[in-house]
Amino acid sequence: DIILQVTTCFRALCCKGPPAPRPEYDVVCIGLTGAGKTSLLSRLCSEGSDGVIPTTGFSIKAVPFPNAILNVKELGGANNIKKYWSRYYQGSQGVIFVLDSASSDEDLEAARNELHSALQHPQLCILPFLILANHQDKPAARTPNQIKKYFELEPxxxxxxxxLEGSAIDNMEAVKESFGQFISLLEDKDTEPARI
Structure with missing residues (x-):
């Protein structure tokens, strides 16, 4: 009887094989300084978001999800760094663009110009985009629909x-859902274009 238990246990442990590896996708994360890129990525990696400082240059994080791992190359959003963004686009399979939906009109216009450039860039234009209208928890935040109109995303x-989804650091469940939709776009390269 004990031999049967040991054999059963051994089979359960040894004969299953390792779990199937999760697919990995290399994505680039861009947006102006203060949009909240680093804070969102830190929270997704279960790191604290207290004391987060803006990224100078770039950082790479492996962000785990149940069905995939995103290797996110986050590029700093300061003016002296933005001009080098395109050097880091090669090899990307998707784009995360984070904008501060509660920013000044001037900053929103700058974010709009950067997003338009990214959507038209030869290395990015065919890739799936996740656009996060961040800081939805702030009183001045514009809704995703307002952002869509202002950014002229439809045409x-x-x-x-x-x-395009709203996001806020205090609602990580919604952020994870947005990333789940993005991962579906990455997995399904032959799908029809997605819209909201």
Missing amino acids: LARGKRWI
């Missing part, structure tokens, strides 16, 4: 695969 991104 500009027609035929592309993109998702």
